[in-house]
Amino acid sequence: MKSGKSPHESYYMGDLFGELAYADEVETKPTITALVPGLLIAGIAAMAAAFLSATYSFPLMLAGLLLGFSMSFVAQDARTHAGFDFASRTLLRVGIVLLGLQVTLGQIMEMGLTPFAALIAVxxxxxxxxxLFARLLGESREAGILAGGATAICGISAALALYGVIGDKRISHTQFTITLVGITIASAIALTTYPLVATWLSLSDEQAGFLTGAAIHDVAQAIGGGYAISDEAGTVAAVVKLARVALLAPLVALLALFLAAKAKGEAGAAARPRFAMPGFILLFLAVLAVNSFVPVPEQITSSGLIASKAMLLIAVISTAMRSELGLIMQAGWRTFAPVIGATLTSFAAALALAYFLI
Incomplete structure (x- = not known):
């Protein structure tokens, strides 16, 4: 890298509560001109990923990750850093906030007590x-929390939100990137196999919808998996999946509390506990509340979904472009253990609960 940092350092650091800041330039904000090179490159790659996804029915986020990896050499030019950091920080947060337009409290209440309790169990x-898989194979507990939380909620967007709270001091940039790759691959596999399992076991539409909505990581793929079975199953899958999205804020809050308590324990009993809800999560809750109690035009909701996907895609591509491919190759298969564990256990739990309780 031309910036003088070691290959093991990322371009930014994160505190306990998701407030990211430049490691060397905390007081300096980049100008709009400085943002252009990185954002322009990431934007072009995003359009290419969207074209490949639409043309070949390839998972959008996975296409973005692969294109980002293939263009990781551009991050050697320091002029791209400001734009990549802006995309990985600001755009991802705005994208997560806009997800609040896709779910309402009424939709969650429509599930009923038993399906909601089953969803929490999954x-x-x-x-x-x-x-468990992370610790058995020598990975950190934080890596397990990242993979498990992303699998439990909504895939890559949840992983980005959780990583903003965990910070790169606890999980390396390489581990984070590998988690993103693992989640996209696992979600794609789930999309193709879970509907087949539901059909093979002759699950009812409600059971099949719960299985796909509760166990497939990505929002679009979870809902699509339900509709691949039937329209009724797709409707159930949509409600279950959107309920998972709404639970992003509580999960991030609990994680922030856990990390704050852990930091206090490491610093000693005399340390003052610190906790603050990440600002973008508060905004996510605010948008969700408005969407729940104020009629929002369908055009705004659909436009918000498109904007959210675009911002999260650019954030993912920027993350991949900054990755050190050599470090990923050195990491080995064990770094995928948390994603594998989360995927297997969520599928087993969702299938069992759908079969016996729903």
Whole structure:
């Protein structure tokens, strides 16, 4: 890198509560001109990823990751850093906030107590499975929480939100990138296999919709998996999946509390506990509340979804472009253990609960 940093350092640092700042330039904000090179390159790559996804029915985020990896050499030019950092920080947060337009409290209440309790159980299983697999294979507990939380909620967008809280001091940039790759691959596999399993087991539409909505990571793929079975299953999958999205804020809040308590314990009993809800999560809740109680035009909702996908795609591509491919190759298969554990346990839990409770 031309910036003088070691290959193991990322271009920014994160505190406990998701407030990211430049490691060397905390007081300096980049100008609009400085943002253009990185944003322009990431934007062009995003359009290419969208074209490949639409033309070949390839998962959008996975296409973005692969294009980002193939163009990682551009990050050697320091002029791209400001734009990549802006995309990985600001655009991803705005994209997550806009997800609040896709769910309402009424949709969650429509689930009923039993399906909602079952959904919580699936999410807990994903978290525990990821942490267990991580520790068994020598990975950190934080890596397990990242993979488990992303699997439990909504895939890459949840991973980005959780990583903003965890910070690169606890999870390396390489581990984070590998987690993104693992989640996109696992979600694509789930999309093709879970509907087949539901059909093979002759699950009802409600059971099949719960299985796909509760166990497939990506929002679009979870809902698409339900509709691949039937329209009724697709409707159930949409409600279940959107309920998972709404639970992003509580999960991030609990994670921030956990990290704050852990930091206090490491610093000693005399340390003052610190906790603050990440600002973008508060905005996410505010948008969700407005969408729940104020009629929002369909045009705004659909435009918000498109904008959210675009921003998250650019953020993912920027993350991949900054990645050190050599470090990813050195990391080995064990770094995928948390994603594997989360995927297997969430599928087993969702299938069992759908079969016996729904």
């Amino acid at each position: 999410m807990v299983a994903a978290l525990l499975g990821a942490v």
